[in-house]
Amino acid sequence: MKKILFTLFIIYGFGLNAQRTDYDWKKMELPKQRKEVINNLSPEERKALLTKFRNNMVMDNLDIDPSDKAEFTDIYNEYLESQKQIKSQFNSNFNPEALSDEEAKAKLQQSFEVGQKLLDNRKKYADKMQQVIPCQKVLKLFQSEGMMRDKMNERKPRGNGSNSGNALRPRQNP
Numbered sequence: 001m002k003k004i005l006f007t008l009f010i011i012y013g014f015g016l017n018a019q020r021t022d023y024d025w026k027k028m029e030l031p032k033q034r035k036e037v038i039n040n041l042s043p044e045e046r047k048a049l050l051t052k053f054r055n056n057m058v059m060d061n062l063d064i065d066p067s068d069k070a071e072f073t074d075i076y077n078e079y080l081e082s083q084k085q086i087k088s089q090f091n092s093n094f095n096p097e098a099l100s101d102e103e104a105k106a107k108l109q110q111s112f113e114v115g116q117k118l119l120d121n122r123k124k125y126a127d128k129m130q131q132v133i134p135c136q137k138v139l140k141l142f143q144s145e146g147m148m149r150d151k152m153n154e155r156k157p158r159g160n161g162s163n164s165g166n167a168l169r170p171r172q173n174p
Contacts, residue, residue: 051077061144062137072132076141079125086121090114 038046055073058064064072090111096104122142129138 058141058144062133062141064133064137068132072129075125075128075132079121079129082121082125083118086114086117089117 038049041049055076058076059069059073094107096107099107126135126138126142129141
Protein backbone atom coordinates (compact mmCIF):
# COMPACT_ATOMS: atom_id res chain seq x y z
CA MET A 1 0.00 0.00 0.00
CA LYS A 2 2.85 2.39 0.87
CA LYS A 3 4.52 1.65 -2.46
CA ILE A 4 1.32 2.47 -4.35
CA LEU A 5 0.87 5.74 -2.46
CA PHE A 6 4.51 6.64 -3.00
CA THR A 7 4.21 5.90 -6.74
CA LEU A 8 1.03 7.99 -7.00
CA PHE A 9 2.72 10.82 -5.12
CA ILE A 10 5.67 10.77 -7.54
CA ILE A 11 3.38 10.72 -10.59
CA TYR A 12 1.30 13.56 -9.13
CA GLY A 13 4.51 15.56 -8.53
CA PHE A 14 5.60 15.13 -12.13
CA GLY A 15 2.13 16.13 -13.27
CA LEU A 16 2.27 19.36 -11.29
CA ASN A 17 5.72 20.14 -12.62
CA ALA A 18 4.58 19.58 -16.21
CA GLN A 19 1.60 21.86 -15.71
CA ARG A 20 3.82 24.64 -14.41
CA THR A 21 5.51 25.14 -17.78
CA ASP A 22 2.44 24.72 -20.02
CA TYR A 23 0.88 28.14 -19.56
CA ASP A 24 -1.55 29.56 -22.09
CA TRP A 25 0.25 32.85 -22.65
CA LYS A 26 -2.32 34.14 -25.14
CA LYS A 27 -5.13 33.88 -22.59
CA MET A 28 -3.20 35.93 -20.05
CA GLU A 29 -4.64 39.36 -20.69
CA LEU A 30 -2.41 41.43 -18.48
CA PRO A 31 1.35 41.75 -18.85
CA LYS A 32 1.39 41.72 -15.05
CA GLN A 33 0.09 38.11 -15.10
CA ARG A 34 2.81 37.03 -17.52
CA LYS A 35 5.49 38.80 -15.52
CA GLU A 36 4.32 37.14 -12.30
CA VAL A 37 4.44 33.68 -13.89
CA ILE A 38 7.91 34.33 -15.33
CA ASN A 39 9.21 35.67 -12.02
CA ASN A 40 8.04 32.50 -10.27
CA LEU A 41 10.07 30.27 -12.61
CA SER A 42 13.50 29.00 -11.67
CA PRO A 43 16.42 30.44 -13.69
CA GLU A 44 16.66 27.19 -15.67
CA GLU A 45 12.93 27.21 -16.45
CA ARG A 46 13.09 30.89 -17.40
CA LYS A 47 16.01 30.24 -19.76
CA ALA A 48 14.20 27.28 -21.35
CA LEU A 49 11.04 29.35 -21.76
CA LEU A 50 12.91 32.24 -23.37
CA THR A 51 14.72 29.83 -25.69
CA LYS A 52 11.37 28.30 -26.67
CA PHE A 53 9.84 31.75 -27.32
CA ARG A 54 12.88 32.84 -29.35
CA ASN A 55 12.87 29.66 -31.44
CA ASN A 56 9.12 29.91 -32.07
CA MET A 57 9.47 33.54 -33.08
CA VAL A 58 12.32 32.73 -35.48
CA MET A 59 10.44 29.77 -36.98
CA ASP A 60 7.31 31.87 -37.50
CA ASN A 61 9.23 34.83 -38.89
CA LEU A 62 11.16 32.68 -41.38
CA ASP A 63 8.18 30.45 -42.18
CA ILE A 64 10.32 27.31 -41.84
CA ASP A 65 8.82 24.18 -43.36
CA PRO A 66 7.59 21.86 -40.56
CA SER A 67 9.75 19.01 -41.87
CA ASP A 68 12.89 21.21 -41.48
CA LYS A 69 12.09 22.80 -38.11
CA ALA A 70 13.87 20.28 -35.88
CA GLU A 71 17.06 20.23 -37.95
CA PHE A 72 17.11 24.01 -38.33
CA THR A 73 16.42 24.56 -34.61
CA ASP A 74 19.40 22.34 -33.72
CA ILE A 75 21.70 24.27 -36.06
CA TYR A 76 20.36 27.64 -34.90
CA ASN A 77 20.78 26.81 -31.20
CA GLU A 78 24.28 25.48 -31.89
CA TYR A 79 25.07 28.74 -33.73
CA LEU A 80 23.80 30.90 -30.85
CA GLU A 81 25.79 28.91 -28.29
CA SER A 82 28.91 29.17 -30.41
CA GLN A 83 28.48 32.95 -30.79
CA LYS A 84 27.96 33.23 -27.03
CA GLN A 85 31.19 31.33 -26.34
CA ILE A 86 33.14 33.59 -28.68
CA LYS A 87 31.67 36.75 -27.15
CA SER A 88 32.64 35.53 -23.68
CA GLN A 89 36.30 35.83 -24.74
CA PHE A 90 35.99 39.62 -24.65
CA ASN A 91 35.31 41.38 -21.37
CA SER A 92 33.72 44.69 -22.33
CA ASN A 93 33.27 45.82 -18.74
CA PHE A 94 36.23 48.16 -18.40
CA ASN A 95 37.01 51.86 -18.37
CA PRO A 96 39.11 52.80 -21.43
CA GLU A 97 40.46 55.93 -19.73
CA ALA A 98 41.93 53.81 -16.94
CA LEU A 99 44.03 51.74 -19.37
CA SER A 100 47.63 52.49 -20.28
CA ASP A 101 48.46 52.93 -23.97
CA GLU A 102 49.76 49.36 -24.17
CA GLU A 103 46.71 47.93 -22.40
CA ALA A 104 44.39 49.93 -24.67
CA LYS A 105 46.21 48.70 -27.79
CA ALA A 106 45.98 45.10 -26.58
CA LYS A 107 42.27 45.50 -25.76
CA LEU A 108 41.60 47.06 -29.17
CA GLN A 109 43.43 44.23 -30.92
CA GLN A 110 41.51 41.68 -28.86
CA SER A 111 38.21 43.32 -29.88
CA PHE A 112 39.20 43.00 -33.55
CA GLU A 113 40.15 39.35 -33.11
CA VAL A 114 36.89 38.48 -31.34
CA GLY A 115 34.92 40.41 -33.97
CA GLN A 116 36.64 38.41 -36.71
CA LYS A 117 35.91 35.13 -34.91
CA LEU A 118 32.23 36.12 -34.68
CA LEU A 119 32.15 36.89 -38.39
CA ASP A 120 33.93 33.64 -39.31
CA ASN A 121 31.53 31.67 -37.11
CA ARG A 122 28.57 33.39 -38.71
CA LYS A 123 29.81 32.44 -42.18
CA LYS A 124 30.31 28.83 -41.07
CA TYR A 125 26.77 28.57 -39.70
CA ALA A 126 25.27 30.41 -42.67
CA ASP A 127 26.66 27.59 -44.83
CA LYS A 128 25.20 24.97 -42.47
CA MET A 129 21.81 26.68 -42.40
CA GLN A 130 21.70 26.85 -46.19
CA GLN A 131 21.75 23.06 -46.24
CA VAL A 132 18.31 23.22 -44.57
CA ILE A 133 16.73 26.53 -45.62
CA PRO A 134 17.21 28.83 -48.64
CA CYS A 135 19.85 31.56 -48.43
CA GLN A 136 17.11 34.24 -48.54
CA LYS A 137 15.81 32.93 -45.20
CA VAL A 138 19.32 32.85 -43.72
CA LEU A 139 19.75 36.46 -44.76
CA LYS A 140 16.37 37.32 -43.24
CA LEU A 141 17.42 35.56 -40.02
CA PHE A 142 20.60 37.62 -39.70
CA GLN A 143 18.68 40.79 -40.54
CA SER A 144 16.06 40.10 -37.87
CA GLU A 145 18.81 39.18 -35.41
CA GLY A 146 20.27 42.66 -35.81
CA MET A 147 16.86 44.27 -35.35
CA MET A 148 16.22 42.23 -32.17
CA ARG A 149 19.62 43.25 -30.78
CA ASP A 150 18.88 46.90 -31.53
CA LYS A 151 15.50 46.63 -29.80
CA MET A 152 17.11 45.03 -26.75
CA ASN A 153 19.72 47.80 -26.61
CA GLU A 154 16.92 50.40 -26.68
CA ARG A 155 15.33 48.74 -23.64
CA LYS A 156 18.56 48.38 -21.66
CA PRO A 157 18.75 50.88 -18.85
CA ARG A 158 21.81 53.06 -19.13
CA GLY A 159 24.09 53.47 -16.15
CA ASN A 160 25.22 56.84 -14.86
CA GLY A 161 25.18 58.33 -18.35
CA SER A 162 28.49 56.79 -19.34
CA ASN A 163 28.91 54.38 -22.19
CA SER A 164 32.05 52.74 -20.84
CA GLY A 165 33.02 49.56 -22.57
CA ASN A 166 30.35 49.70 -25.26
CA ALA A 167 32.53 51.38 -27.86
CA LEU A 168 34.77 48.34 -28.18
CA ARG A 169 32.13 45.62 -27.78
CA PRO A 170 32.41 43.33 -30.83
CA ARG A 171 29.27 43.33 -32.93
CA GLN A 172 28.00 40.46 -34.98
CA ASN A 173 26.82 42.65 -37.83
CA PRO A 174 29.35 44.93 -39.49
